[in-house]
Amino acid sequence: MRLVIARCQVDYAGRLTAHLPMAPRLLLVKADGSVSVHADDRAYKPLNWMSPPCRLTEEPGVWTVRNKADETLVITIEEVLHDSSHELGVDPGLVKDxxxxxxxxxxxxxxxxxxxxxxxxxxxxxxxxxxxxxxxxxxxxxxxxxxxxxxxxxxxxxxxxxxxxxxxxxxxxxxxxxxxxxxxxxxxxxxxxxxxxxxxxxxxxxxxxxxxxxxxxxx
CATH class of the missing domain: 3.40.1350.10 (Trna Endonuclease; Chain: A, domain 1)
Incomplete structure (x- = not known):
């Protein structure tokens, strides 16, 4: 799992369009290929996301995420505040209490x-x-x-x-x-x-x- 905290704006184009103005956010890239954008509220719900299968292309200052339906999530990054990757391994799943x-x-x-x-x-x-x-x-x-x-x-x-x-x-x-x-x-x-x-x-x-x-x- 990759965790990136950055000042960024996000533009989605697909069945509709959506725009998130420039602000500090958490970008979460999981091993399954999903990419999600989070603010410091809304509990677990992302502001925007792209579910797998999708492809992430990184260029200086711009991430482009595209899925099979040709929907795109363009993340324009002004400043990276944190960037780390962590290997979580296979999750054992939910265990009943x-x-x-x-x-x-x-x-x-x-x-x-x-x-x-x-x-x-x-x-x-x-x-x-x-x-x-x-x-x-x-x-x-x-x-x-x-x-x-x-x-x-x-x-x-x-x-x-x-x-x-x-x-x-x-x-x-x-x-x-x-x-x-x-x-x-x-x-x-x-x-x-x-x-x-x-x-x-x-x-x-x-x-x-x-x-x-x-x-x-x-x-």
């Missing part, structure tokens, strides 16, 4: 959490775009893909949607329903899941672990 991993393990041991007569077929059922946390059968014998999160957000619903699209192409599995299970599910994620026919289940982690609640309940 202890609570989320244990939650998946508990739900695998207790598939009847989702309904009477449910059984587990397999944990980490592999698809072409990654493993589904749990593959189950409901009481009627139908396949159900279950995505387990500690906190349910829109990204998790999108992830499960991709799994379902692939699994429903397999005649040995289809039709496959989806369940989005989490300790907390954000309203936006619940709305999106419902719109896509995915059932949401809020899971009580402590109850699954067999722990009694400290607070007093009226009912």
């Amino acid at each position: 202890g609570v989320e991993a244990h939650l998946q393990e508990l739900l695998a041991a207790h598939p009847d959490t989702f309904g009477e007569g449910w059984t587990l077929v397999r944990r980490e059922y592999m698809t072409a775009v990654g493993p589904v946390d749990l593959l189950c059968r409901d009481a009627a014998g139908g396949h159900v893909a279950v995505e387990v999160k500690r906190r349910g957000e829109i990204d998790g619903v999108e992830q499960l949607t991709r799994y379902l699209e692939l699994m429903n192409r397999d005649p040995l599995l289809a039709p496959v329903q989806g369940v989005f299970a989490a300790q907390q599910i954000k309203p936006q994620a619940r709305t999106l899941a419902t719109d896509r026919g995915i059932r949401c289940v809020t899971v009580d982690y402590d109850a699954l672990r067999g722990m009694q609640r400290d607070d007093l309940l009226l009912f």
Whole structure:
């Protein structure tokens, strides 16, 4: 990965045009060929970028990035304040935190959490775009893909949607329903899941672990 901090202006030409006036910015060039331009705000979101496959051509004071669609990102550099490269190696990928991993393990041991007569077929059922946390059968014998999160957000619903699209192409599995299970599910994620026919289940982690609640309940 290459990190360049420079005073620069940026001009994009393609499906539309965009211009960033001269200012200090971070230019990020990744090993996958992508080039992105960042300001000191907006969290992780770049001001402008070019996704791979693309080609970076460097000339004195000017970077030109061009992709297969012939879109261009021209970065005019007035002054370079920092320029360094770092070899990050192969990323091991996202590892679930202890609570989320244990939650998946508990739900695998207790598939009847989702309904009477449910059984587990397999944990980490592999698809072409990654493993589904749990593959189950409901009481009627139908396949159900279950995505387990500690906190349910829109990204998790999108992830499960991709799994379902692939699994429903397999005649040995289809039709496959989806369940989005989490300790907390954000309203936006619940709305999106419902719109896509995915059932949401809020899971009580402590109850699954067999722990009694400290607070007093009226009912």
